[in-house]
Amino acid sequence: MTEESPEIDAPEIEEAVLPVKSAPPAEPAADMPLLRIEGVGKKFGNFRAVDRLSLDIRAGEFFALLGPSGCGKTTLLRMLAGFETPDEGRILLDGKDIAPVAPHQRPVNMMFQNYALFPHLSVRDNIAFGLKRAGMARADIATRVGEMVALVKLDGLEKRKPDQLSGGQKQRVALARALARRPQVLLLDEPLAALDKKLRESTQLELMELQRRLGMTFIIVTHDQEEAMTMANRIGVMDAGRLEQVATPRELYEAPRSRWVAEFVGDINLFEGEISSREHHRLNIWTRLAGTIVAAEPRQRVTQANVSVAIRPEKVKLSRRGPVSDAGTSQAINRLEGVVTDVSYLGGLTVYKVKLDSGAVVRSSMANTARLDFDAYSAGRRVVAWFTPDDCVVLEQ
Amino acid sequence: MARRVNGISRFNVTALALGLAFLYLPIVILVIYSFNASRLVTVWGGWSLRWYAEFFNDRAMLDAAWMSLRVAAVSATLATLLGTLGAVALARGGRFRGRALFSGMLYSPLVMPEVISGLSLLLLFVALDAERGFWTVTIAHTTLTMCFVTVVVQSRLASLDRSLEEAAMDLGCDPVRAFLSVTLPLIIPAISAGWMLAFTLSLDDVVIASFTTGPGSATLPIRIYSEVRLGVKPEINAICTMVIAFIAVVIVAASFASKLSSSQGESAAPL
Amino acid sequence: MSARNIFARPARYAAIAPYLWMVLFFLVPFGFVLKISLSQTAIAQPPYLPLFEFTEGWGALKAAFAALSLDNFRLLISDNLYIATYLRSLVVAVTSTLILLLIGYPIAYGMARLPQRWQGVAMMLVIVPFWTSFLIRIYAWINILQHDGLLNKILLALHLVSVPVVWLSTDSAMYLGIVYSYLPFMILPLYATLAKLDPALLEAASDLGAAPLATFWLVTFPLSLPGVGAGVLLCFIPIVGEFVIPDLLAGSSSMMIGQTLWLEFFTNKDWPVASAAAVALLLLLVPPLLLYDRLQRRTLQGEG
Numbered sequence: 001m002t003e004e005s006p007e008i009d010a011p012e013i014e015e016a017v018l019p020v021k022s023a024p025p026a027e028p029a030a031d032m033p034l035l036r037i038e039g040v041g042k043k044f045g046n047f048r049a050v051d052r053l054s055l056d057i058r059a060g061e062f063f064a065l066l067g068p069s070g071c072g073k074t075t076l077l078r079m080l081a082g083f084e085t086p087d088e089g090r091i092l093l094d095g096k097d098i099a100p101v102a103p104h105q106r107p108v109n110m111m112f113q114n115y116a117l118f119p120h121l122s123v124r125d126n127i128a129f130g131l132k133r134a135g136m137a138r139a140d141i142a143t144r145v146g147e148m149v150a151l152v153k154l155d156g157l158e159k160r161k162p163d164q165l166s167g168g169q170k171q172r173v174a175l176a177r178a179l180a181r182r183p184q185v186l187l188l189d190e191p192l193a194a195l196d197k198k199l200r201e202s203t204q205l206e207l208m209e210l211q212r213r214l215g216m217t218f219i220i221v222t223h224d225q226e227e228a229m230t231m232a233n234r235i236g237v238m239d240a241g242r243l244e245q246v247a248t249p250r251e252l253y254e255a256p257r258s259r260w261v262a263e264f265v266g267d268i269n270l271f272e273g274e275i276s277s278r279e280h281h282r283l284n285i286w287t288r289l290a291g292t293i294v295a296a297e298p299r300q301r302v303t304q305a306n307v308s309v310a311i312r313p314e315k316v317k318l319s320r321r322g323p324v325s326d327a328g329t330s331q332a333i334n335r336l337e338g339v340v341t342d343v344s345y346l347g348g349l350t351v352y353k354v355k356l357d358s359g360a361v362v363r364s365s366m367a368n369t370a371r372l373d374f375d376a377y378s379a380g381r382r383v384v385a386w387f388t389p390d391d392c393v394v395l396e397q
Numbered sequence: 398m399a400r401r402v403n404g405i406s407r408f409n410v411t412a413l414a415l416g417l418a419f420l421y422l423p424i425v426i427l428v429i430y431s432f433n434a435s436r437l438v439t440v441w442g443g444w445s446l447r448w449y450a451e452f453f454n455d456r457a458m459l460d461a462a463w464m465s466l467r468v469a470a471v472s473a474t475l476a477t478l479l480g481t482l483g484a485v486a487l488a489r490g491g492r493f494r495g496r497a498l499f500s501g502m503l504y505s506p507l508v509m510p511e512v513i514s515g516l517s518l519l520l521l522f523v524a525l526d527a528e529r530g531f532w533t534v535t536i537a538h539t540t541l542t543m544c545f546v547t548v549v550v551q552s553r554l555a556s557l558d559r560s561l562e563e564a565a566m567d568l569g570c571d572p573v574r575a576f577l578s579v580t581l582p583l584i585i586p587a588i589s590a591g592w593m594l595a596f597t598l599s600l601d602d603v604v605i606a607s608f609t610t611g612p613g614s615a616t617l618p619i620r621i622y623s624e625v626r627l628g629v630k631p632e633i634n635a636i637c638t639m640v641i642a643f644i645a646v647v648i649v650a651a652s653f654a655s656k657l658s659s660s661q662g663e664s665a666a667p668l
Numbered sequence: 669m670s671a672r673n674i675f676a677r678p679a680r681y682a683a684i685a686p687y688l689w690m691v692l693f694f695l696v697p698f699g700f701v702l703k704i705s706l707s708q709t710a711i712a713q714p715p716y717l718p719l720f721e722f723t724e725g726w727g728a729l730k731a732a733f734a735a736l737s738l739d740n741f742r743l744l745i746s747d748n749l750y751i752a753t754y755l756r757s758l759v760v761a762v763t764s765t766l767i768l769l770l771i772g773y774p775i776a777y778g779m780a781r782l783p784q785r786w787q788g789v790a791m792m793l794v795i796v797p798f799w800t801s802f803l804i805r806i807y808a809w810i811n812i813l814q815h816d817g818l819l820n821k822i823l824l825a826l827h828l829v830s831v832p833v834v835w836l837s838t839d840s841a842m843y844l845g846i847v848y849s850y851l852p853f854m855i856l857p858l859y860a861t862l863a864k865l866d867p868a869l870l871e872a873a874s875d876l877g878a879a880p881l882a883t884f885w886l887v888t889f890p891l892s893l894p895g896v897g898a899g900v901l902l903c904f905i906p907i908v909g910e911f912v913i914p915d916l917l918a919g920s921s922s923m924m925i926g927q928t929l930w931l932e933f934f935t936n937k938d939w940p941v942a943s944a945a946a947v948a949l950l951l952l953l954v955p956p957l958l959l960y961d962r963l964q965r966r967t968l969q970g971e972g
């Protein structure tokens with residue numbers, strides 16, 4: 001996370017022209033985040049789009065709201081922009097409730113999913129649109145538009161109309177237009193959804209770089225977990241109007257808090273079972289499908305007996321006989337025997353499906369470190385799938 | 398039906414060609430005969446402009462034409478204003494009390510037989526003791542044609558991405574400003590198409606005008622109609638040709654203007 | 669409250685002016701038609717009784733109400749002449765709508781199958797005659813159909829007939845005029861649905877073994893039914909009340925309801941009967957109007 005002040009790049013004119021936007025350099029007190037969402041709820045008819053949700057976002061964060069479609073993430077974003085009004089709860093920006101502030105007066109700008117570029121205006125006029133509304137002087141507008149054009153590398157295209165631009169260029173105009181007013185928070189609604197994979201990846205890096213340079217607070221909505229994990233400092237995973245977990249990408253992946261999050265973020269093997277005994281921060285968990293699994297006890301003490309054991313596929317290693325158990329050391333090894341049923345070669349890695357004798361299927365993904373691998377396991381071969389107790393995540397049901 | 402599923406078969410082309418011939422031939426014939434020198438409409442007596450000259454010496458016809466143009470211009474303008482407002486309310490007003498009645502009133506004149514619209518308006522004007530003439534016809538035409546404007550503009554508004562308006566508000570416009578600076582420029586082609594439609598509908602109408610006009614203020618269609626009932630006259634051919642030419646010029650000019658005003662590809666539906 | 673509402677409030681104010689206008693010039697006049705249809709003919713100005721004089725107090729108003737009667741409607745349903753005009757209106761409307769569908773469908777289909785860039789041109793070509801005056805288009809046909817008109821000349825020249833055929837003042841001429849005038853109204857909704865039809869569906873049908881004709885009946889036609897419905901109603905409703913075309917092209921032996929209304933009003937100066945005829949015509953149109961409204965709403969929802 002960046003320690004830069006969000007105002008680092010802002011020219012002086014801003015103070016005079018956009019007083020709202022430049023309100024006290026968001027120097028958040030330790031206990032007061034830039035944006036505080038308190039018990040916010042929103043219903044459409046009988047459908048609870050957002051369910052009494054609370055969330056703090058600090059100044060300078062790149063925050064991602066991640067979730068499947070219909071989980072309420074876009075509704076939440078639109079409430080921040082002012083396009084939807086919460087039925088309950090409060091939204092505090094810089095400590096002030098923004099409920100009574102109309103969308104056009106909020107120091108927040110949005111980059112729309114389909115960009116919403118004004119088709120009758122040129123690139124320059126699109127970017128200048130919000131500045132004119134703010135009553136900025138002509139010369140200052142020209143300067144600011146120039147800066148924005150340079151920032152998003154659109155030089156030479158200022159006079160074009162939106163329908164003369166490629167998808168990637170449109171995306172940049174939309175970004176420049178939203179950034180031009182130097183909002184305290186930039187909201188991005190699925191900003192890269194319309195781009196193809198290659199362009200999306202390079203744009204992700206550019207957005208991160210931009211956010212770091214401007215020190216601005218970005219909130220992005222996406223259903224693409226890779227995108228969220230690449231770009232965001234913190235991710236809020238949403239489902240059915242609630243936040244399932246708010247964490248850094250690493251925590252989210254390695255220590256998901258619920259089964260839902262574990263399954264939604266990345267691929268995972270899950271075994272349901274019961275804790276049969278505990279010893280030295282180890283839990284012995286008896287599962288019907290994989291026998292007893294030894295798992296490391298999570299930092300937060302497990303209170304229930306019924307749990308699920310989750311293991312990421314890349315933590316599951318295959319070998320013909322399995323490693324020799326280092327008897328005497330504390331490192332117990334979980335060994336599951338089965339037959340390889342399916343091999344999917346994906347380039348960088350290969351995913352194996354191993355059918356255990358119990359009938360359960362375990363997925364294992366292994367990096368293809370050698371170009372020619374004559375030892376690769378083929379379908380029908382009997383193997384041992386193994387993983388350590390530290391590879392296991394214990395989830396309460 | 399088509400030999401090749403995706404391509405154009407001979408059948409398609411024939412159907413289309415015959416259909417278009419059916420639509421255009423009578424008009425073409427009418428135009429050609431308007432230049433006929435012969436008094437007998439069916440005997441070709443060589444090319445001549447005498448029937449055009451006849452029209453320009455026919456005081457009553459000229460008056461009627463002038464009346465029609467005035468009515469069409471004023472009613473089309475009024476109808477465009479009112480119809481656009483109606484379209485905005487229907488397309489952007491969400492649900493409001495009386496909306497069903499409002500849309501019902503705006504849609505039914507589209508298919509309402511003209512005899513009913515004409516009769517009912519006349520009864521109103523009689524009850525109000527209004528002097529019948531220019532203004533009563535203009536009001537009647539405005540009432541009819543604003544509904545067409547509403548349909549044209551509303552369908553454009555419905556196809557317009559609403560996040561454009563949201564983006565404008567996000568960038569500092571209050572709703573009214575957002576409409577004026579973003580929505581309005583984008584629906585201008587539809588509005589001008591609506592005006593054109595209203596103008597030509599007014600220029601075309603016989604029935605409603607017959608009911609709502611007063612003595613001494615006949616419109617051009619009323620005059621043509623009473624002449625046509627008495628039989629074909631070469632002068633009418635000439636007048637009709639001029640009306641067609643006039644409307645064609647207006648349409649071409651308007652479509653050029655709307656193309657200039659919005660260089661984007663989206664054009665408003667002409668209907 | 670949502671974004672829609674933020675925008676909706678000012679948008680609703682836009683309704684005020686057109687709302688008032690339509691109430692005053694569309695809704696209120698219907699009240700007059702209804703009221704006068706229940707009045708009696710009088711030789712006066714205006715030529716009906718009773719008049720509602722609000723200045724004469726409650727008693728007079730009550731008397732005026734008492735004087736209203738259904739006599740005009742009784743006349744309409746007891747007189748064979750009026751019943752005949754009703755039936756004729758329906759017959760003419762049904763027949764011409766069917767002809768329109770038969771002619772319009774192949775044209776719309778042909779347009780929808782054209783290469784994309786030609787479709788717009790074809791649509792313009794269909795619409796342009798609609799912009800030229802309706803009256804002029806009827807008049808153009810009178811030119812052609814008259815006794816020594818072009819049609820008879822061609823027929824004589826080709827020795828298909830030996831004496832000129834009487835075309836004008838016949839039902840054939842009227843049907844021709846109606847079909848000619850309403851063709852764009854049939855073609856455009858049909859074209860709109862046919863053009864939206866995904867060509868992949870047709871390919872899928874033929875891939876699954878349907879012959880072209882079967883593809884048409886099993887896929888294209890069922891999917892174009894909303895367009896058929898819209899086109900049929902868009903033609904049927906105004907044709908029922910048509911006045912100018914039958915007046916100029918059909919004979920005077922039998923009349924349509926629009927003509928009856930016109931005759932009662934302008935020639936017989938019988939405003940109450942004309943109003944009753946208008947109310948009756950409206951009643952006739954209520955079912956198709958409701959149907960049309962439902963169809964429109966469904967299409968709008970489908971697109972929304």
